[in-house]
Amino acid sequence: MKKKAIIIIGVLILFSTITFSGYSYIKVKQWDSLILPGVKIENEDLTGKTKKEAQTILNDKYSSKVLKKKITVVTDEKKYILDYKTLGAKYKVDEALQKALSYGNNMNMFEKYKAIEHPRGKQIKLTFEYNDKTVDKILKEIAKDTDKKEKNATITKVSGGEFVVTNDVIGRKLEVDKLKTNVKSKIDGFTDEDVAYIQAPVKEIKPKISKASLKTINTRISSYTTSFGSSPEGRATNIALATGSINGKLLMPGDVFSFNGVVGERKASRGYKAASIIIGDKLEQGLGGGICQVSSTLYNAMLSTSIVSVERIHHTISSGYIPKGQDATVDYGNLDYKFKNTFKYPIYIEGLLSNGNIYFNIYSSSTLTNRTYKIVNEVSEPTEPKTETIQDPTMYEGQNKIVKTGYAGFKVKVIRKTYENGNLVNTEIINKDTFRVINGVMKVGTKKA
Template identity: 50%
Template sequence: MSRQRNNKSDKKASKKVRNLIFSIFLLVVSVGVSYIYFTEQKFNNVIYPQVKIEGMDFSGKTKEEAIKILRDNFGDAILQKKVNIKALDRNYSISFSELNAKFSIIETVDEALAYGKTSNIISKFKLIKSPNPKEFNLKFTYNQKPLENLVKSIEKDINKKPQDATISFTGEKFQVSEDVEGSELDSDKLKKEILSSINGKISSDINIQAPIKTLKPKVTAASLKQVNTRIASYSTDFSSSSEARSTNIRVATASINGKVLMPGESFSFNEVVGERTKERGYKEAGVIINQQLDSGLGGGICQVSSTLYNALLSGNIKTTERIHHTFPSSYVGMGLDATVDWGNIDLKFKNTFDYPIYLEGYTKNKVVYFNIYSNSELAKRTYTISTEVYDKIEPTIKYIDDPTMPEGKTEVVKKPSTGYRVKVYRNIFENGRFISKELISNDYYVPINGITKRGTKKSS
């Protein structure tokens, strides 16, 4: 009986112990959960431990606190920074505030504040008690447009075309103006250098030397000063010309006067003289059209091209394009003429010398003159031109009977012209001594057959 009572008593005691242990367990768990919960809640509106932004620890900082710290250290400081550019003797600068430069402070703080907040409570607790270092970096942005405008402004100030030296002749001596070097900003290179230098580092200003090219003039004063001697000249008379033809000769000659050819450069009569129009001062005068003398704008300028051509021959200047007339001209010998026609026939030559060539052209007392000047070294050689007419072709005359004209009366419809074959030579002398003779051209003037009407009408 007593044994049964003891067993019941033991069971009751054991149950009490278990209940006590369970209660203690529940209390411990409750305390632990509460601790975890309240610990996590403490960081609900602040940044977790060991979370850094740009190397600065923001553990436990609120959003407002973090934003203020970052603005103090980055936001305001970056606006004081400048980009300084030196271009030749000028200085240019632009501040980061003008570029609307800024850091993603608010966005980055939001990221740091949200870090770990979407995890479960245990994960959050672990991040608080055993944190893994986490770092965020600010994003830096700016507006490129003000920089592009600055580069354009620098370009406008710096870009200068080089100025060629010029030469003029007063009739007694040459006057040479100085050449001036130009400059050109390498805009693309400058832009790349600026953009590669701009960053979010809070440091000293950015200093850049603008890349600038020096532009050399095509014609220098030193080269033009080599022109000191007349090497050739030629003139032809146009005293029998009409006023219109004389005007055309004067206008064309004036457009050539003062032309300079540097070594290697070529000359085109048509390009230099230009189209023969009324607006440019040309008048109607006699020209050769379809083997006949007719009237047209610019009539007479073939005398200008022929006069210039003979000066070229006397100066040993290389002619690259030249065509003679249909029949011989009255103002120069056979084989010595050079016809021109806008858009069709040209007179061209090239400066093959090591020195510049200066062309002087003018008219006086109805004579057209061309003088060619260059360096005195070229004057050591002189040249004379000779011609050889080695064939003469007589034209035929075709007669057409005209019953409307009185018998014995004639009328020339087409004037005949004798044909010739002629060779032109250049005789070369050095210091007055004959050296050699060279063939320049072999021209053929085609004979022009004539046509004459004769009357056959009998008198009543």
């Protein structure tokens, strides 16, 4: 009897299992082409929906809506419409649907049945994308329309000693990176706005040279003149070219003037000619001879201001056209004359030639004229040169020839005295130079007549 009861129970269990399995199979089979219960894409519950039904729901709520959205970028001059269709903006609906439909594929029949009868829920995010390169292209077009190059004011000295100053122009620059961040924040993700407005960030760019700053140039604060009237044609040509390069040069506060930088390389192709130049301890012919008279004249014009040289070197031989110790030699690529505008006002340099003279006039604010300057040079330890005599049997007795000119040696100290409203307020040593003695060489003839 006991054995028979066990058999009956076993049969019942087997029958129940077969019945449940069959029922489960039928139940699960009904969901083969449907999205399982509890599956959501974003906030849409797609339980029991076919792929087509779910696709229709998602397209209506997301895909079709997103194509109607627009972003309006506004500048001071224009409006730009960025519609989502142009941007290639879309939700990856098919990708999300594939995840929804494949949910449960890795479950066995009983696990899937459990997921149907007792859903735990499955949340799937919609991926949003757009063409980033299209955004860049549109922003580039906006920048092209918006950007405006700043323009410096200019100053020109005209006849009568008056200055003509042109207007400066304030530039504009679209802050592309900032605008791109703003645009992306509007199109990245879900938004309920059909039209989003963005004010384009535009930065003003002030020119370095303003009309107001140039208007402070209203008076001559210094000048200096040297003569080159006896110079040969080549030397005079070089002086004219270099002076012309400097004429009209403007230096804003903090700017550094470089003679070589402004005048440029002295080349035959630029019109420079051969003339006497100091090389070492003697005079030789070379391109650009006479240029140092221009640099030295300008140097002396600047000495009668409070400007201090950044770079200045004296010749090996004292020049006759300038007081001792007040010269400034230059050699392109090697030696330069430089000074920095330490005023809070701009400086305008005028370089002129007239009747064999070089004129440099320095203009700036009239507020600087309450001070005047006196330059004094103190020469000490003069040493006269010796002359070495070389007998030359190819020359007749009584004949002689200077092979090398001798020059006296000395030390010189240049002092600048500053007067304010006529009273001495400062005395400073500008430079201390040493010119070594250069002995001469002369040939004398020994050949009998």
